[in-house]
Amino acid sequence: MGYWIVQTMNGISFGMVLFVIAAGLSLIFGLMRIVNLAHGCFYALGAYLAIAILQWTGSYFLSMVAGPCGVAILGMIMQRFFLHRFPKKPLSQILLTLGFVFILEDLALLIWGGEHREIPKPPLFAGVLEIGDMSFPTYRLIIIATGILLAIGLWLFQEKTIMGATVRASVDDPEMAGGLGINVPALFTLIFCLGSLLSAFGGAMGGLLTGIYPGAEWEVLLLAMAVLILGGLGSLKGAFLASLFVGLVDNFGRVLIPNLALFTVFAPVALVLAFKQTGFFGK
Amino acid sequence: MIQVDLLEKSGFKKAVPYFLIMGVSALLILTFSSPGSASESTPPIKIGVLYPLVGLHAYLGKAQVEGVKLFFEKKGYKIADRDIQLIIEDTEGNPDTGLMKARKLIEKDKVHILLGIVVSSVAYAVRDTVHSNRTPLLITMANAAGMTRDRRSPYIFRSYQADGTAMYYASQYVHEKMGSRKAIFSGPDYAYGHENAEAFRKGFQKSGGEVLKEIFVPLGTKDFGPYLTLISQFGGKADTLAFVYGGSDSIKFVKGLDEYRVKDKFRVLINLGATGPGTQLKEEGKAALGIYSIDMVYSNLNSPVTKEFLALVKEKYGYYDFNHHWGYLGAEVVGRALEQIRGNIEQKDKFLEALRNVRFESINGPFEFDHQGQNAIVNFYILRNEMVGGQVDQVLVDVLPKRRDPWWLDQQW
Numbered sequence: 001m002g003y004w005i006v007q008t009m010n011g012i013s014f015g016m017v018l019f020v021i022a023a024g025l026s027l028i029f030g031l032m033r034i035v036n037l038a039h040g041c042f043y044a045l046g047a048y049l050a051i052a053i054l055q056w057t058g059s060y061f062l063s064m065v066a067g068p069c070g071v072a073i074l075g076m077i078m079q080r081f082f083l084h085r086f087p088k089k090p091l092s093q094i095l096l097t098l099g100f101v102f103i104l105e106d107l108a109l110l111i112w113g114g115e116h117r118e119i120p121k122p123p124l125f126a127g128v129l130e131i132g133d134m135s136f137p138t139y140r141l142i143i144i145a146t147g148i149l150l151a152i153g154l155w156l157f158q159e160k161t162i163m164g165a166t167v168r169a170s171v172d173d174p175e176m177a178g179g180l181g182i183n184v185p186a187l188f189t190l191i192f193c194l195g196s197l198l199s200a201f202g203g204a205m206g207g208l209l210t211g212i213y214p215g216a217e218w219e220v221l222l223l224a225m226a227v228l229i230l231g232g233l234g235s236l237k238g239a240f241l242a243s244l245f246v247g248l249v250d251n252f253g254r255v256l257i258p259n260l261a262l263f264t265v266f267a268p269v270a271l272v273l274a275f276k277q278t279g280f281f282g283k
Numbered sequence: 284m285i286q287v288d289l290l291e292k293s294g295f296k297k298a299v300p301y302f303l304i305m306g307v308s309a310l311l312i313l314t315f316s317s318p319g320s321a322s323e324s325t326p327p328i329k330i331g332v333l334y335p336l337v338g339l340h341a342y343l344g345k346a347q348v349e350g351v352k353l354f355f356e357k358k359g360y361k362i363a364d365r366d367i368q369l370i371i372e373d374t375e376g377n378p379d380t381g382l383m384k385a386r387k388l389i390e391k392d393k394v395h396i397l398l399g400i401v402v403s404s405v406a407y408a409v410r411d412t413v414h415s416n417r418t419p420l421l422i423t424m425a426n427a428a429g430m431t432r433d434r435r436s437p438y439i440f441r442s443y444q445a446d447g448t449a450m451y452y453a454s455q456y457v458h459e460k461m462g463s464r465k466a467i468f469s470g471p472d473y474a475y476g477h478e479n480a481e482a483f484r485k486g487f488q489k490s491g492g493e494v495l496k497e498i499f500v501p502l503g504t505k506d507f508g509p510y511l512t513l514i515s516q517f518g519g520k521a522d523t524l525a526f527v528y529g530g531s532d533s534i535k536f537v538k539g540l541d542e543y544r545v546k547d548k549f550r551v552l553i554n555l556g557a558t559g560p561g562t563q564l565k566e567e568g569k570a571a572l573g574i575y576s577i578d579m580v581y582s583n584l585n586s587p588v589t590k591e592f593l594a595l596v597k598e599k600y601g602y603y604d605f606n607h608h609w610g611y612l613g614a615e616v617v618g619r620a621l622e623q624i625r626g627n628i629e630q631k632d633k634f635l636e637a638l639r640n641v642r643f644e645s646i647n648g649p650f651e652f653d654h655q656g657q658n659a660i661v662n663f664y665i666l667r668n669e670m671v672g673g674q675v676d677q678v679l680v681d682v683l684p685k686r687r688d689p690w691w692l693d694q695q696w
Contacts, residue, residue, distance in 0.1 A: 116531035135544035
């Protein structure tokens with residue numbers, strides 16, 4: 001019994017990391033319909049910066065917080081000075097963000113090298129929870145808790161605050177919102193920053209789980225897109241449920257049907273695209 | 284009179300000074316363009332060095348090239364008074380590129396010897412070309428088993444292990460010396476993992492042990508969590524966990540062994556290639572403590588030859604990597620064979636025989652070739668990760684002397 005509980009929690013913890021990244025992508029791609037291929041790079045930078053900040057300051061808190069803030073600033077620069085010139089032009093956005101990917105990838109390679117790096121865990125979270133004769137690492141519990149708190153926080157922000165309403169209004173009808181005195185361009189930059197921050201925070205969290213290495217940015221982008229397609233673009237609830245779904249299906253798929261391990265995530269995506277293109281809760 | 288006119292018309296007279304200059308320059312160039320050493324009449328011995336210098340395996344190739352150069356530099360790039368010329372080519376870790384470069388070295392550069400190769404698919408790709416061109420090849424890392432088994436050739440040698448050798452002997456060691464009776468094996472889900480699983484199983488069963496389950500992790504797996512939990516489940520039934528992993532996977536796996544407290548659930552943990560000194564132990568840290576490993580190289584070997592080599596590497600390159608061993612060893616094997624035949628590489632059969640009979644105390648311990656497969660017969664070291672001077676390092680537990688490729692002992696597979 002303990003075995004099944006631990007496996008379920010493995011799936012949920014992986015799902016929560018996916019959610020944080022997918023939430024960021026949901027804001028950028030789902031809500032604003034901007035194609036940002038560098039979203040995976042923001043994840044990677046979040047992880048690398050966590051390692052660097054930890055080395056400089058020794059503070060785990062700073063490494064999880066300051067890094068994502070730095071990446072948010074990078075996102076702001078990218079959106080404000082480059083991406084905003086190409087609204088509703090996905091091909092240009094793809095080319096532009098791909099260019100950023102090459103630059104950021106090489107920069108990371110130059111600074112941190114090509115080898116696998118681990119983010120050390122805070123001693124507080126280095127323990128285990130014993131369930132029967134199985135052990136479950138404490139830091140994964142923290143990741144689950146963080147993911148849930150973030151989901152609640154984002155939902156409250158979107159549904160219950162004036163800011164959230166403003167964002168929704170500006171996305172639905174930017175002209176009208178502008179007419180009401182809302183500074184739509186500034187708002188869009190802010191959303192982009194938030195999306196980038198979330199991706200980088202996902203990187204810091206994911207880095208705890210899997211470490212960071214060249215190529216991680218593409219793996220993550222692919223998984224985040226799969227989650228968005230399943231959950232439906234622009235839906236936070238969809239992203240949350242789809243992340244849990246992907247995390248659990250991937251986890252159990254791997255242990256129950258090892259030969260189909262690579263298949264377990266993308267088969268549901270293919271099915272959804274075939275039968276309900278807008279995903280579970282898409283608009 | 285007419286001749287003078289003709290000469291003037293054709294401008295020949297004006298050209299004469301230029302012809303003079305060209306002639307004198309040509310003479311000067313010919314005089315000074317000798318190979319520039321005592322042996323101007325004998326052409327150099329050309330050694331084609333083939334390694335991956337870009338891509339996933341570049342870190343292996345780069346250090347091995349450094350090892351090769353270190354040996355020949357020590358010899359002043361001369362063996363038996365004949366110059367050594369290294370021609371280094373990048374295989375990119377890719378069989379098509381590797382084959383192209385091998386052909387270039389053999390056909391265009393006319394190398395006498397080929398040295399190197401890390402990636403098994405590259406080894407298999409060049410096999411036929413090397414054999415049909417009768418070019419001696421010494422493989423310094425690719426563990427493509429066939430190269431010294433069913434696909435062997437009198438021209439192909441290997442100064443490394445054939446895939447599975449280490450795990451075969453490890454399985455017997457843990458059974459005989461550590462009381463292992465039931466084991467779980469884990470590795471990456473491709474040829475490397477499967478071949479080692481098979482070798483472990485054969486060796487373990489031969490000793491009387493039983494492998495309860497083999498758990499393979501697909502390449503590109505992000506989260507090892509589910510697999511670590513799966514392995515933990517067998518903690519009550521099996522006493523031993525054997526595993527092989529490299530690169531990023533090895534770090535994720537070993538850290539996971541600690542995070543999921545898998546080390547508490549098995550009495551013996553032994554691995555190949557996952558807890559090496561350098562990046563692996565550095566990133567794994569305390570998670571690697573208490574885990575055993577088997578290898579053909581032990582950096583802290585108490586031998587003057589090894590110590591001298593380590594000092595040389597650190598002095599020349601400022602850092603040390605176990606891959607320096609493989610390049611240096613391969614170069615030394617070739618160098619000694621060349622010395623034996625006094626540099627007369629043109630006498631190919633004599634060179635091959637000298638190579639076959641090379642036998643010396645190398646930087647990894649005693650070295651010789653198995654005459655059947657032309658694979659190395661070397662010591663295998665059983666190591667354990669412990670805290671040494673505040674850092675996690677490998678400590679020598681036991682030596683398995685002069686082990687050969689078990690396929691030749693037991694040709695059932």
